[in-house]
Amino acid sequence: MAAIIPCHYCSSLSISKLPRSHIPWGNISHVNAAWWGRQLSLRCSLKSSQKAQLHNKLNEKLFPFKEYAISIALAVGLVTGMPFVDWSPNAYAANPAMPDLSVLISGPPIKDPGALLRYALPIDNKAIREVQKPLEDITDSLKVAGVKALDSVERNVRQASRSLEQGKSVIISGLAESKKDHGVELLDKLETGMDELQQIVEGRNRDAVATKQRELLNYVGSVEEDMVEGFPYEVPEEYQSMPVLKGRATVDMKVKVKDNPNIDECVFRIILDGYSAPVTAGNFLDLVERHFYDGMEIQRADGFVVQTGDPEGPAEGFIDPSTEKTRTIPLEIMVNGEKSPFYGTTLEELGLYKAQTRLPFNAFGTMAMARDEFESNSASSQVFWLLKESELTPSNANILDGRYTVFGYITENEDSLADLKVGDVIESIQVVSGLNNLVNPSYKIAG
Numbered sequence: 001m002a003a004i005i006p007c008h009y010c011s012s013l014s015i016s017k018l019p020r021s022h023i024p025w026g027n028i029s030h031v032n033a034a035w036w037g038r039q040l041s042l043r044c045s046l047k048s049s050q051k052a053q054l055h056n057k058l059n060e061k062l063f064p065f066k067e068y069a070i071s072i073a074l075a076v077g078l079v080t081g082m083p084f085v086d087w088s089p090n091a092y093a094a095n096p097a098m099p100d101l102s103v104l105i106s107g108p109p110i111k112d113p114g115a116l117l118r119y120a121l122p123i124d125n126k127a128i129r130e131v132q133k134p135l136e137d138i139t140d141s142l143k144v145a146g147v148k149a150l151d152s153v154e155r156n157v158r159q160a161s162r163s164l165e166q167g168k169s170v171i172i173s174g175l176a177e178s179k180k181d182h183g184v185e186l187l188d189k190l191e192t193g194m195d196e197l198q199q200i201v202e203g204r205n206r207d208a209v210a211t212k213q214r215e216l217l218n219y220v221g222s223v224e225e226d227m228v229e230g231f232p233y234e235v236p237e238e239y240q241s242m243p244v245l246k247g248r249a250t251v252d253m254k255v256k257v258k259d260n261p262n263i264d265e266c267v268f269r270i271i272l273d274g275y276s277a278p279v280t281a282g283n284f285l286d287l288v289e290r291h292f293y294d295g296m297e298i299q300r301a302d303g304f305v306v307q308t309g310d311p312e313g314p315a316e317g318f319i320d321p322s323t324e325k326t327r328t329i330p331l332e333i334m335v336n337g338e339k340s341p342f343y344g345t346t347l348e349e350l351g352l353y354k355a356q357t358r359l360p361f362n363a364f365g366t367m368a369m370a371r372d373e374f375e376s377n378s379a380s381s382q383v384f385w386l387l388k389e390s391e392l393t394p395s396n397a398n399i400l401d402g403r404y405t406v407f408g409y410i411t412e413n414e415d416s417l418a419d420l421k422v423g424d425v426i427e428s429i430q431v432v433s434g435l436n437n438l439v440n441p442s443y444k445i446a447g
Contacts, residue, residue, distance in 0.1 A: 121228060132217070183226035249432075253293075300422065365410030
């Protein structure tokens, strides 16, 4: 299996395991992410002696007498926006990928997969976003204990209703002409639903709020999708003949769970985002239609990620029968503010240290392509799902964003990912919707 991200041992070799005097500011996310990524991106076959050597090397890399200089450089970088100088001798870039300061001070990162997908849509309509935002904020309002939360929820609902009333004409004008009737119908349902949510709040029925919120946000997301006319950009010519997902698709992955008396099988709903990663999502959907993953075992489940996609035999990816060679796809990273993805190069290599990826590694169940650590365009069929944050992967400021292609999220039953183990079997992955958005499907070619 390709070495892509930290193995179980390496991911546990966190900041807490190193002498604090060796750690500038005590937070690994502030140290050069590329250097740490290489130190920790090792195969899981390390011997005990090798692990001990790794631990010693990590201690040696951050010399105590450099601590103060690093802290000062970091402070200057955070205040002025200047890039932080890398002190590690093996770093392949002069500066690390630093999180955007605005992200650090703008509140908690978005971790809900549905919200991430809604915000990732390629639209520019402020009116619908002003309806969406207070509805999303209901999630935070519900974190308050008891019925006191309903006071905040009521403010959220009133704000969303007011925004819809004031901006409805602007929202309708932003709908794609071919989808306008459908979008208007959804807006009517949204308006009715918000009235119903207001009644739920007035009735002090806290338990019914979250269900109604999800319903309304689904309406909002569908309206936003109706604002997208066609596909918003051209895929680079060298990739146009590959399977490309021009839009979104939904699949259900059914997994047979072994040796667990509490659960027999899990069905995960996954949304693939071709707007942000058309080549990657297209490649995966094409493999799904080839039944490539059906019957394949979960090959890694270490509490950090769940991974699969390595076929039996010497190949580490999908062998295209038409060429008898491994089909590989490029690294594909969409950045906020850009109209199309960057291909073949990490954001750090591009010098985009503050760039925010359109699909970040924020959500439990973030889905991404595994690849060879030192070859950006080596991804083929191996995929992984992120299970949790760690010192190395805090949301919005981790070593994965901009280095690995995210192309979707598990949106239903994602919590059950934590129950999967090596040896559990993917019984099937079936397309629910969006197959019509797949261009150049190779599964239809004989052979």
